[in-house]
Amino acid sequence: MxxxxxxxxxxxxxxxxxxxxxxxxxxxxxxxxxxxxxxxxxxxxxxxxxxxxxxxxxxxxxxxxxxxxxxxxxxxxxxxxxxxxxxxxxxxxxxxxxxxxxxxxxxxxxxxxxxxxxxxxxxxxxxxxxxxxxxxxxxxxxxxxxxxxxxxxxxxxxxxxxxxxxxxxxxxxxxxxxxxxxxxxxxxxxxxxxxxxxxxxxxxxxxxxxxxxxxxxxxxxxxxxxxxxxxxxxxxxxxxxxxxxxxxxxxxxxxxLSDDDETFIRQTVTTFMSGHGIPGASVALADSGRLVFARGYGVVDPATGAPVTTGHVFRIASVSKPITAVAVFRLIEQGRLRLNDRVFGANGILGTTYATPPYSTNIDQITVQNLLEHTSGWAGSQDPMFRHLDLSQHQLIDWMLGRDTTGAFNAPLSHTPGTTIEYLNFGYCLLGRVIERITGLPYEAAVRRLVLEPCGIIDMHVAGDTLADRRGNEVVYTPQGTPGPYGIRVSRMDAHGGWLASPTDLLRFLTRVDGFPEKPDILSAGSLTTMYTPTTARTPSGDPSGYAKGWATNAAGNHWHDGDLPGTASILVRTSGHQGWAVVVNSRDDTRLDTMRKDLDDVMWSVVQHITDWPAHDLF
Incomplete structure (x- = not known):
């Protein structure tokens, strides 16, 4: 008080x-x-x-x-x-x-x-x-x-x-x-x-x-x-x-924070929520390594009216990718993995476990770095993670590497690995399997040991698929289109979009990989520099992308990732000014998705441009 x-x-x-x-x-x-x-x-x-x-x-x-x-x-x-x-x-x-x-x-x-x-x-x-x-x-x-x-x-x-x-x-x-x-x-x-x-x-x-x-x-x-x-x-x-x-x-x-500050934040967040039909949101902000603000807004579920608190967890969608990327770099620092390690083929980490060789052209040239940077060679239009929902992860990878009944490859590469960037969830699905192969542990357990525990995080989990799978402190996702939030295979998306988290825990993670001195990082300065260095590959239209290894970047020195699935959206931002924030919501405006993504990014930028001094307490 x-x-x-x-x-x-x-x-x-x-x-x-x-x-x-x-x-x-x-x-x-x-x-x-x-x-x-x-x-x-x-x-x-x-x-x-x-x-x-x-x-x-x-x-x-x-x-x-x-x-x-x-x-x-x-x-x-x-x-x-x-x-x-x-x-x-x-x-x-x-x-x-x-x-x-x-x-x-x-x-x-x-x-x-x-x-x-x-x-x-x-x-x-x-x-x-x-x-x-x-x-x-x-x-x-x-x-x-x-x-x-x-x-x-x-x-x-x-x-x-x-x-x-x-x-x-x-x-x-x-x-x-x-x-x-x-x-x-x-x-x-x-x-x-x-x-x-x-x-x-x-x-x-x-x-x-x-x-x-x-x-x-x-x-x-x-x-x-x-x-x-x-x-x-x-x-x-x-x-x-x-x-x-x-x-x-x-x-x-x-x-x-002053009453005026609190009012400004509340009005900024709730205006975004009402503009996109979102029942509930949770927000947290860190300044110089300290958690200085965390609030819940709206309701967990419109049917019950229970208010969102800072302890509720949400599906964070593609904000899962930075977590997977950090796990990969932890293994690299332990000497168990290298960026240029091949993923498939006789000398690859996953070898010939999936499908039946020979694979299509250049499959055996895909490296760990290619998967991190979305430069594996598969086109975004080939991404299978929201299709073939009856297939397990293993079966899905089999399908991507395998052939159809005519003997033609189901998903031959569209580009030479390392030359072209096309955002691909499937690449991070493969990284999850790489982590499992190197550690001998299920993906979730491996990431918990490599990343979450060193960051002091105990309440992040890979999500379930159905409403019955919902955790006790997890919000309910409100659909605004089809498929609905409980008609997709979120658990199958573990390494690219499957995690549940609160904004506070996302900032516990962020402040330990931000490269700033206030809290000790769990990766070396060299690893962080490599992780945040954008790929040299170009988009299909020939433009630079700014995507690094699990993170989007820009010339201002900011790093971030956003994500959304039916029923949820999220964003995690680290600024060059030693601030970071996370926002998660329990619905997605499917009819105006691009507008919603931009507005979600604008929410906290509006706040930090309005409030220039934050309390020096630490809520972590």
């Missing part, structure tokens, strides 16, 4: 106390407090969340001595400081602080430090394994003072800076952000009537964030509203006055 939250700024002391009491009664807990002075009077800015959590205490308006006594009493009760804010009241320092009763690493806190003393404290604490986690700058009798908290929590790297002009802070902000640092704390303060900044950055935190500084109250409110619409939540706020001007700096995180 997305817990309710509140943020306030510019609150005078009495109003702050009233707001504090009201929000506490409503079940909110304080997440950040910042005290600052406007015309010598206390003002406060706060962030609240309505959620359960450890016991907490907040204090404000404390003198330096009172502040010191808190650190002498609260830690002994199990409390640790979350936020410490020093500020000026008519030339004398005051403090506000937030504490939580929660276990954690050892910490130290100091206040009243000059700039030199603060730098010395950083050096001393760093040498003893502590890092700064909170920071505040304030005035004491016109002199700048620092308050800071350190703890021993590990991070890959951190940086702390102080005394920066606005321009210096912006330059350091830009430089560190480009290196993967996240702003943890920022505080503005006055030196000789001008603003200076002190800040802490940490590296290694996975978070989608934004920060602003130097904002007037009106500018801050405008930035707050804009970021709120985009799903960001304020996590830290700092107000300070310099040269008679009060300005604000804030840090925002995006833990969830």
């Amino acid at each position: 997305n817990p309710a939250w509140q943020a306030r700024h510019g609150l005078p002391l009495a109003q702050y106390q009233t707001e504090f009491d009201t929000l506490v009664r409503q079940g909110f807990r304080l997440l950040d407090v910042n005290g600052y002075s406007i015309n010598g009077a206390d003002h406060y800015a706060t962030v609240w969340e309505q959620s359960p959590g450890p016991p907490w205490e907040a204090h404000h308006g404390l003198t330096s001595d009172e502040h010191t006594r808190l650190f002498q009493t609260l830690p002994a009760q199990g409390f640790r400081p979350v936020s410490v804010s020093g500020y000026d009241r008519s030339g004398r320092p005051r403090f506000a602080s937030l504490w939580q009763k929660t276990p954690g690493p050892a910490f130290e806190a100091r206040h009243g430090m000059t700039a030199d003393q603060y730098q010395a404290a950083i050096d001393d604490c760093t040498a003893r394994g502590f890092r700064p986690v909170d920071l505040s700058c304030y005035s004491d009798g016109g002199q700048v003072r620092f308050a800071a908290v350190w703890d021993q929590s590990p991070v890959p790297a951190w940086a702390a800076r102080h005394g920066m002009t606005t321009a210096e802070y912006q330059a350091e902000f830009t430089r560190l952000a480009a290196q993967g640092y996240v702003l943890l704390r920022v505080t503005g303060y006055e030196v000789s009537g001008s603003t200076r900044y002190a800040a802490i950055w940490v590296k290694g935190r996975v978070v989608t964030w934004q920060a602003r500084h130097g904002l007037s109250s009106t500018e801050y409110q405008s930035a707050f509203n804009d970021l709120l619409r985009r799903g960001y939540r304020l996590t830290k706020i700092n107000g300070h006055t310099a040269g008679g001007r009060t300005s604000y700096a804030g840090i925002w995180h995006k833990p969830y």
Whole structure:
């Protein structure tokens, strides 16, 4: 759930106390407090969340001595400081602080430090394994003072800076952000009537964030509203006055999609569904190796009205081909198979198991690479996978290699292998048999061992043919033409179009073969490069195709595959921008199939062009 939250700024002391009491009664807990002075009077800015959590205490308006006594009493009760804010009241320092009763690493806190003393404290604490986690700058009798908290929590790297002009802070902000640092704390303060900044950055935190500084109250409110619409939540706020001007700096995180984001995705998906008569759909999106979005829309079956969830599985049709291709490359990496291995004939992997030799011309020249690239030499019009439904896989291959009653070959090659690309499901059916021959396992079991288990996938299966074969968490497929979804041999299509999967599991697979560093790939970089390199063969009309080995590709560096069968359609996309998505649906618009395929491809492209920042959580 997305817990309710509140943020306030510019609150005078009495109003702050009233707001504090009201929000506490409503079940909110304080997440950040910042005290600052406007015309010598206390003002406060706060962030609240309505959620359960450890016991907490907040204090404000404390003198330096009172502040010191808190650190002498609260830690002994199990409390640790979350936020410490020093500020000026008519030339004398005051403090506000937030504490939580929660276990954690050892910490130290100091206040009243000059700039030199603060730098010395950083050096001393760093040498003893502590890092700064909170920071505040304030005035004491016109002199700048620092308050800071350190703890021993590990991070890959951190940086702390102080005394920066606005321009210096912006330059350091830009430089560190480009290196993967996240702003943890920022505080503005006055030196000789001008603003200076002190800040802490940490590296290694996975978070989608934004920060602003130097904002007037009106500018801050405008930035707050804009970021709120985009799903960001304020996590830290700092107000300070310099040269008679009060300005604000804030840090925002995006833990969830905004309501507007969710609405846009829902409307985009459901518009596609209604335009093509689709009862149910499931969508998932990954960003930088993290699953950031997964939703079901519509119904499993119009007869029952049960809603689609992210746990439902769908027939994924030809999105099965990339899975088969990866299994082949796993065997290649194990030294059990080569791309140029022949498939048929005396020296072929499948030998003369099927039909009766001699085979037609060049059959014995077909290689594993030809099957992966759809360059076996058979024409697409010869594809038998949706015909001869009474034949088993073995019988179907026998027929393709065999002769009719007159002695003529049933399916002689139309092209020399490797020269012409024509999309052929049958080629991947043969790859399934190659995998079985090499591993000694049924295709499904072999792929589970070679691909699915290393990707952490446990709920993908080869589909059954009939409604009675439907799995417990499988959707029902709604026909929009003939043949219907339960009148085809899906189980016979195992290696080219037979798998069942959820979009989430498809992305578990995709993020382990995408060539990006966020998650370790199950194939080497060299294998991935080979797999994603388009064939040099041309289409029958002489055009390049862009098809690689189990994947379609383009010059932008995107890889994908789509697929459809009566009653279902799917698409799996990996972009050069480190994103990936999967969409599956439980019907197919047979009367407008080309339009539906284009619209299915457009669905998530529309979404990612509209939503440019995604939460940094990982739903895997």
